[in-house]
Amino acid sequence: MPTLQAGVSGQNVGDQWNGYPVSGPITSRFGIIDDAHPQPHSGNDVACDAGTLVRAPFAGQVVLVSRFGDGVRWTEIFGNSAVIRGEDGMRCLTAHYQDPPAVTVGQSVQAGDVLGAAGSTGQSTGVHVHIGLSDDSNPNFSKDEDGGVTRLLDAMTHLSPLAPAAPTPTRRGYASELVASAQIVAQMIERDALAIGVDAMLDHVIATVGALKASGGG
Ligand SMILES: [Zn+2]
Known part of the structure; x- marks a missing residue:
């Protein structure tokens, strides 16, 4: 099972997300239905300060970059966002950056590389990073026809404390x-x-x- 790469502590404690791509309290869990999500939530929301750096959770290639205002439906929802794809096909979406991502499609990234800075663009009521996870069976992060999330993965449960430590920066x-x-x-x-x-x-x-x-x- 592919895992997200653990951050400094390598563990999530309670409702606190401590790993890449960003650290902070989880304000909306995967699959939950709440005021902001009338249908099951397609990812995990992590609250943080505007401008907090958003990082690649694993090594891979940037396969999607969205720029807020481009008129695409995806961007209306996720705002400025980026998707990286690992060698094993795992795809991680990080969304709602305050500015367009600092990376471009096709670019290779290492775990921990900066993708952008947190913001609140798209369908968002406050500064947070939406972290979505999917694989090659569902490359577009599609929900079920009834709005369910059975074709998506919960990034939080895929973040393993056994994941290798971040590589020593060169x-x-x-x-x-x-x-x-x-x-x-x-x-x-x-x-x-x-x-x-x-x-x-x-x-x-x-x-x-x-x-x-x-x-x-x-
Ligand atoms: Zn979200």
């Missing part, structure tokens, strides 16, 4: 992360949205520069 990895962060900061500045999450973003850039320096010539 100098090249830090460099690509800096590029992704810089793109996100540039998008924020372009939108004149400096007040939204930019402190967290700059902290991340500073930490990444420090790590890049410390990594020496590796």
